[in-house]
Amino acid sequence: AQRVTQPEKLLSVFKGAPVELKCNYSYSGSPELFWYVQYSRQRLQLLLRHISRESIKGFTADLNKGETSFHLKKPFAQEEDSAMYYCALHSGGGADGLTFGKGTHLIIQP
Amino acid sequence: DTGVSQNPRHKITKRGQNVTFRCDPISEHNRLYWYRQTLGQGPEFLTYFQNEAQLEKSRLLSDRFSAERPKGSFSTLEIQRTEQGDSAMYLCASSLVAGAGELFFGEGSRLTVL
Secondary structure (H helix, E strand, O other): OOEEEOOOOEEEEEOOOOEEEOOEEEOOOOOEEEEEEEOOOOOOEEEEEHHHOOOEOOEEEOOEOOOOEOOEEEOOOOHHHOEEEEEEEEOOOOOOOOEEOOOEEEEEEO | OOOOEEEOOEEEEOOOOOEEEEEEOOOOOOEEEEEEEOOOOOOEEEEEEEOOEEEEOOOOOOOOEEEEOOOOOOEEEEEOOOOHHHOEEEEEEEEOOOOOOOOEEOOOEEEEEO
């Protein structure tokens, strides 16, 4: 069975500080990993996907198959980054939908 | 196109009643998903359609839950004989087949069972 673990329910950092939201997964095949974000009073939306290997809003995430991790990082946090962040796994070619972690609430303090 | 639309946004019902939620996906998307989200949890996959075919329904929570997408456009999720444990946010999402991991979510339908 596939599983996504986000160990931090809440992460609070000061503006300008680096941010790292942790995500570990369990899956026997080759997964596709995603980060979704939900800003206050907005719908859940895709932030980035590992196969794109791009930086979105200053965030990057690298898939580490050895450590089965997909941590989300940003070097300098901004107040508008405050949101709920969900890591998600897709089995890639499988029929199921995404498997989400429980989410991390990121708060950027001024 | 304003994105995925869900209604009603809020539904309060008494235990034992039936409820139905509707989802209108982005028009060119042929995949449609239903998720449930409870407090403090991430979205939990329930079922999905490709066009009108329901390709996965084993993750529906019980036989009280059913979903349809009769013409491959909008979808409905019905919960029969609601229980207090059904109280949750029900999310709909759609995607193109090619971007199956890139889901576009609606704002959700919040169910409260009294």
